[in-house]
Amino acid sequence: MVRRGHYRPRLSYPNAIKVNLVLIFAFFFLVFIFYTRQWHLIDDEQNFSENDHQTDQHKASIMQMPDEELWDSPLSHGLRPCVKPTSKYKAATEQDHYMTVRSNGGLNQMRTGIADMVAVAHIMNATLVIPQLDKRSFWHDSSTFSDIFDEVHFIETLREDVKIVKELPQELAKVPRARKHFTSWASTSYYEDMTQLWNEYQVIHVAKSDSRLANNDLPLDIQRLRCRALYHALRFSPPIESFGKKLVERLRARGGKYIALHLRYEKDMLSFTGCSYGLTDEESEELRIMRENTNHWKVKKINSTEQRQGGLCPLTPKEIGMFLRALGYPPSSLIYIAAGEIYGGSTRLMELTSRFPNIVFKETLATQEELKAFTNHASQTAALDYVISVESDVFVPSYSGNMARAVEGQRRFLGHRKTITPDRKGLVEVFDMLENGKQTEGSWLSHIIQTMHKNRKGAPRRRRGPLPEMKGRARLRTEESFYENPYPECICAPKKYF
Ligand SMILES: *[C@@H]1O[C@H](CO)[C@@H](O)[C@H](O)[C@H]1NC(C)=O
Numbered sequence: 001m002v003r004r005g006h007y008r009p010r011l012s013y014p015n016a017i018k019v020n021l022v023l024i025f026a027f028f029f030l031v032f033i034f035y036t037r038q039w040h041l042i043d044d045e046q047n048f049s050e051n052d053h054q055t056d057q058h059k060a061s062i063m064q065m066p067d068e069e070l071w072d073s074p075l076s077h078g079l080r081p082c083v084k085p086t087s088k089y090k091a092a093t094e095q096d097h098y099m100t101v102r103s104n105g106g107l108n109q110m111r112t113g114i115a116d117m118v119a120v121a122h123i124m125n126a127t128l129v130i131p132q133l134d135k136r137s138f139w140h141d142s143s144t145f146s147d148i149f150d151e152v153h154f155i156e157t158l159r160e161d162v163k164i165v166k167e168l169p170q171e172l173a174k175v176p177r178a179r180k181h182f183t184s185w186a187s188t189s190y191y192e193d194m195t196q197l198w199n200e201y202q203v204i205h206v207a208k209s210d211s212r213l214a215n216n217d218l219p220l221d222i223q224r225l226r227c228r229a230l231y232h233a234l235r236f237s238p239p240i241e242s243f244g245k246k247l248v249e250r251l252r253a254r255g256g257k258y259i260a261l262h263l264r265y266e267k268d269m270l271s272f273t274g275c276s277y278g279l280t281d282e283e284s285e286e287l288r289i290m291r292e293n294t295n296h297w298k299v300k301k302i303n304s305t306e307q308r309q310g311g312l313c314p315l316t317p318k319e320i321g322m323f324l325r326a327l328g329y330p331p332s333s334l335i336y337i338a339a340g341e342i343y344g345g346s347t348r349l350m351e352l353t354s355r356f357p358n359i360v361f362k363e364t365l366a367t368q369e370e371l372k373a374f375t376n377h378a379s380q381t382a383a384l385d386y387v388i389s390v391e392s393d394v395f396v397p398s399y400s401g402n403m404a405r406a407v408e409g410q411r412r413f414l415g416h417r418k419t420i421t422p423d424r425k426g427l428v429e430v431f432d433m434l435e436n437g438k439q440t441e442g443s444w445l446s447h448i449i450q451t452m453h454k455n456r457k458g459a460p461r462r463r464r465g466p467l468p469e470m471k472g473r474a475r476l477r478t479e480e481s482f483y484e485n486p487y488p489e490c491i492c493a494p495k496k497y498f
């Protein structure tokens with residue numbers, strides 16, 4: 001990859017000094033302005049070792065972002081996926097112990113959970129029965145495993161790792177099973193201890209598959225098995241794969257490059273998070289009532305203002321519009337909206353489409369007829385969004401969540417494709433200054449937002465560990481998810497010396 005600016009023709013000696021002095025002066029002037037006015041807005045995650053290649057000199061011309069700065073992947077220094085087992089890896093052996101699994105959650109929670117269960121079955125020497133999918137979550141989807149995933153491919157791809165069967169053998173259907181809620185964020189030794197269950201039972205039923213395996217401190221071969229399971233074996237079913245590809249081709253035919261925007265602005269999301277910023281009183285009340293009436297949402301009283309200031313709210317369509325403009329994306333940019341129904345409908349979306357008229361949805365790209373097969377299956381439409389998001393030039397999630405994490409992780413795995421993660425807390429602070437009339441949109445906003453996101457574009461970095469102030473098992477919860485960033489285990493440096 002050629003680094004922009006590397007091959008500048010050399011200037012004659014005195015000219016070079018002049019130009020450098022001007023640039024140095026301009027740079028310090030900007031730094032001075034920036035630090036005196038905005039030091040408190042600097043993203044506290046900036047010290048991560050992302051390799052951003054924007055040089056300081058480019059700050060002077062930051063409003064005219066060159067195309068490659070907007071669309072190209074960050075430099076990844078030849079890093080590549082590495083999922084092959086080490087020489088110590090023990091292949092699966094024929095087993096007559098069985099593990100049945102009920103996956104829980106939405107599509108991506110189930111996907112990562114299933115990949116974990118493959119690893120758990122391997123650790124416990126079990127034969128894995130094709131998992132049952134969640135039909136009760138608010139996704140209300142009756143799809144089975146083979147509706148969403150390519151079952152044969154799944155079984156074949158993992159042949160050396162775990163024996164997988166479609167169903168429990170008939171003679172075992174009625175035998176008593178050990179019904180287990182495995183502990184969350186468990187280690188390999190936990191599952192090795194669990195093999196004692198085989199003394200009494202021939203079948204273990206796992207009642208929940210999400211987050212049953214720790215993110216860190218697992219053997220390299222287990223981590224790589226998780227990657228093989230998620231990125232190679234767990235392919236979507238042929239109808240989803242091929243239709244997803246077709247939609248990507250149609251997007252490319254429209255404009256070449258596109259942004260996939262995961263716009264979490266659905267009613268249930270806003271109700272659950274208690275975020276009513278920018279909504280009418282009636283809408284806020286509607287969300288409050290929905291929260292009140294949803295039993296499994298434990299937190300009922302939420303102060304929307306505090307929630308938003310803490311960076312805990314999805315960005316609104318308007319905020320996303322301002323954000324993308326400030327980053328330098330031109331109004332003509334093609335944006336695919338990966339989302340369910342937007343709360344407030346087209347009226348609220350206007351605040352985004354007024355800035356970016358080239359906004360498209362599944363419904364814009366495909367005919368009613370084509371979409372009919374997918375529409376009553378939330379997991380299948382989510383799978384289409386997943387495919388389109390992974391393939392996009394730029395992925396922007398307006399909120400964190402299982403889908404955003406899974407897409408980011410797979411994009412890192414596939415070559416650190418650009419993923420821009422908004423610093424919601426910092427952005428809210430800036431947007432409030434606009435609202436109070438203290439600042440206006442334009443170069444000020446652009447400069448501050450670009451600086452804030454310099455190191456949030458998906459460049460290679462190691463997975464983050466737990467928050468330092470956390471103690472005991474609570475630490476595990478605060479670690480960055482393995483599937484959000486499988487580096488270093490499944491992403492390796494090039495072998496330079498062979
Ligand atoms: C799994 O099976 C292999 C071969 O049968 C055996 O060597 C190994 O100890 C078993 N592992 C566990 C955790 O039981």
Ligand SMILES: *[C@@H]1O[C@H](CO)[C@@H](O)[C@H](O)[C@H]1NC(C)=O
Pocket residue numbers: 303304305306
């Ligand atoms: C919510 O929090 C803000 C900021 O802390 C405060 O000013 C406001 O009064 C609170 N609102 C309610 C309804 O408690």
